[in-house]
Amino acid sequence: MTDWLLQQQVVLSVALIFLMLTVRFLIPALGAGRAYQLWLLVPVVLIAHNLPASAVSLPAGPVSRYVTGTGSLIASPAGNTFLFIWAAGAFLIAASVVFRYVALARHIANKHHTASLHSRHYLVSPAVSTPLLFGILRPQMIMPAFFHSAFTERQQSMIIEHEQTHLRRGDHLWNALALILLSLFWFNPLVWAALSAFRTCQEVSCDAAVLSHKSQADKIHYAKALVQCAEHTTGNNTLYPAYGEKKTMLTRLTQMQKTTTGNKTITLATCLAISIFTANTALAKLAGTLVKAEQVNLAQPVMRIDPVYPAEAAANNQEGSVILKFDISATGTTENIEIVDAFPDGVFDESARVALSQWEYKPRVQGGKAMRQTGILVQLDFRLDNTRASNANEMEKISVTR
Numbered sequence: 001m002t003d004w005l006l007q008q009q010v011v012l013s014v015a016l017i018f019l020m021l022t023v024r025f026l027i028p029a030l031g032a033g034r035a036y037q038l039w040l041l042v043p044v045v046l047i048a049h050n051l052p053a054s055a056v057s058l059p060a061g062p063v064s065r066y067v068t069g070t071g072s073l074i075a076s077p078a079g080n081t082f083l084f085i086w087a088a089g090a091f092l093i094a095a096s097v098v099f100r101y102v103a104l105a106r107h108i109a110n111k112h113h114t115a116s117l118h119s120r121h122y123l124v125s126p127a128v129s130t131p132l133l134f135g136i137l138r139p140q141m142i143m144p145a146f147f148h149s150a151f152t153e154r155q156q157s158m159i160i161e162h163e164q165t166h167l168r169r170g171d172h173l174w175n176a177l178a179l180i181l182l183s184l185f186w187f188n189p190l191v192w193a194a195l196s197a198f199r200t201c202q203e204v205s206c207d208a209a210v211l212s213h214k215s216q217a218d219k220i221h222y223a224k225a226l227v228q229c230a231e232h233t234t235g236n237n238t239l240y241p242a243y244g245e246k247k248t249m250l251t252r253l254t255q256m257q258k259t260t261t262g263n264k265t266i267t268l269a270t271c272l273a274i275s276i277f278t279a280n281t282a283l284a285k286l287a288g289t290l291v292k293a294e295q296v297n298l299a300q301p302v303m304r305i306d307p308v309y310p311a312e313a314a315a316n317n318q319e320g321s322v323i324l325k326f327d328i329s330a331t332g333t334t335e336n337i338e339i340v341d342a343f344p345d346g347v348f349d350e351s352a353r354v355a356l357s358q359w360e361y362k363p364r365v366q367g368g369k370a371m372r373q374t375g376i377l378v379q380l381d382f383r384l385d386n387t388r389a390s391n392a393n394e395m396e397k398i399s400v401t402r
Contacts, residue, residue: 005086008049009188011281015045016194018277022270023201027255029263030270036205039198041274043177050279050369066304067381084249086187093183108134108142115143117153120160124148130233133163139172146232156212156227158218165206175199200248204255211256223253302332302362307380309356313347314384320344321350321381330370332361340377352380 019038027035107127122141128134134142141163147156159226166172178195185191211219230249313320323340337356342349356378363370 001323004370005185007365008185009048011049012042012185013044013188013190015041015277018188018273019195020190020197025206026219026270027201027241028258029266030199031267032205032208032255034267038274039201039268041278042181042194045278045281048278066306066378067383089186090183093186096298097179097183104128104134113149117156117160120164122160122163130229131163133158133166133172136172136176139167141167144232150228150232151225152221154218155221156220158214161210162206166202171202171206174202195209203248204252207252207256219256223256226253227396241369257307300361301359303358303360305352305355305358305380307348309382310347312349313382317384318344318347319381319383320348321379322348323377323379324352324356326356326376326378328361328363328373328376330363330372331361332370334359334361336374348380348382351382355380 019041022030022038023035029040104127108123108125111127112123113120114127120141122143124143124145124147126145128142128144131141131147132145133139141160147159151159178198182191182195207222211222214222226249238270312318320343322342324337325340326337327335334356337353339349340354342352364373365371390400
């Protein structure tokens with residue numbers, strides 16, 4: 001998990017920097033709607049970066065040989081500090097989101113009433129200080145208690161249209177995805193900055209959609225509604241972009257004053273840059289240098305459990321060996337364990353199989369992707385000689401013909 005998280009950071013950071021610069025300086029040239037659509041680059045590039053590099057597994061090389069005795073030692077993996085810190089941070093963020101969501105849902109449920117305007121239904125609740133779209137599976141428009149007293153009917157209509165635009169575009173789902181990515185990559189400061197830029201861009205694009213066919217008088221009323229929302233908005237942060245959050249409101253007012261040109265050249269150049277970046281990300285998975293078979297098996301297990309020496313074999317002073325074939329998954333676990341050869345037959349097989357099933361390997365990474373390895377061979381020697389058994393952690397490579 002740690003390796004995967006770190007492997008995403010370069011491509012993710014480049015994508016976020018590109019998007020933040022683009023929406024900051026090119027919204028008038030691209031148009032607010034197109035600028036918002038560019039944020040699709042984040043999930044697309046993450047998917048492209050994690051495409052399977054190849055359907056063909058890496059080949060196996062020589063067999064690894066280990067010696068075990070009656071005094072087997074169990075190796076324990078070293079603690080992963082980064083993984084612990086990441087997991088703690090991800091848990092705290094996810095728990096905070098869930099807690100705030102549940103708390104707000106309860107407040108709304110305890111005190112609200114239903115209203116409508118021009119056949120458009122919504123809830124009014126003192127639990128919120130700004131109009132918002134709340135919910136994931138069945139989102140509802142929630143208006144603050146001052147909604148009817150602070151805004152004219154025309155302003156109310158445009159505010160409702162704004163929230164309906166969020167609903168029509170599925171912004172509540174994109175916001176949920178953004179929170180999931182924040183929980184996964186919270187340690188990257190660019191993710192926090194990008195989340196703020198994403199939500200602001202989301203609001204600006206909604207404003208543009210609402211005002212696209214409105215008169216100048218309506219635009220003035222709409223701008224005044226933004227200011228009034230900012231005046232009533234409290235410091236309580238919600239899970240969704242606030243209609244009147246002060247910092248966002250200033251950006252939105254600034255963007256409303258700018259003329260959108262929809263420059264085709266800049267739009268095409270931006271789309272071309274995104275296409276090249278995404279394609280290179282996907283192709284990088286297929287362009288990794290092939291790993292020689294001898295190098296594949298150089299990876300040693302990070303956790304190795306010595307087999308239990310069968311009591312009956314020890315009592316009979318019986319020694320032997322077992323050769324096993326297995327696969328190493330992309331996460332480093334052992335799978336598809338088979339007995340290739342054993343001497344004497346059937347004495348040490350089960351003990352060897354049980355031990356190998358608990359081994360863990362550091363995954364082989366090729367082209368930034370953890371690869372599955374198949375047909376790995378290991379030989380476990382069962383010896384009663386305590387001197388040789390004490391050297392069980394040492395590994396030697398021997399060539400075999402397969």
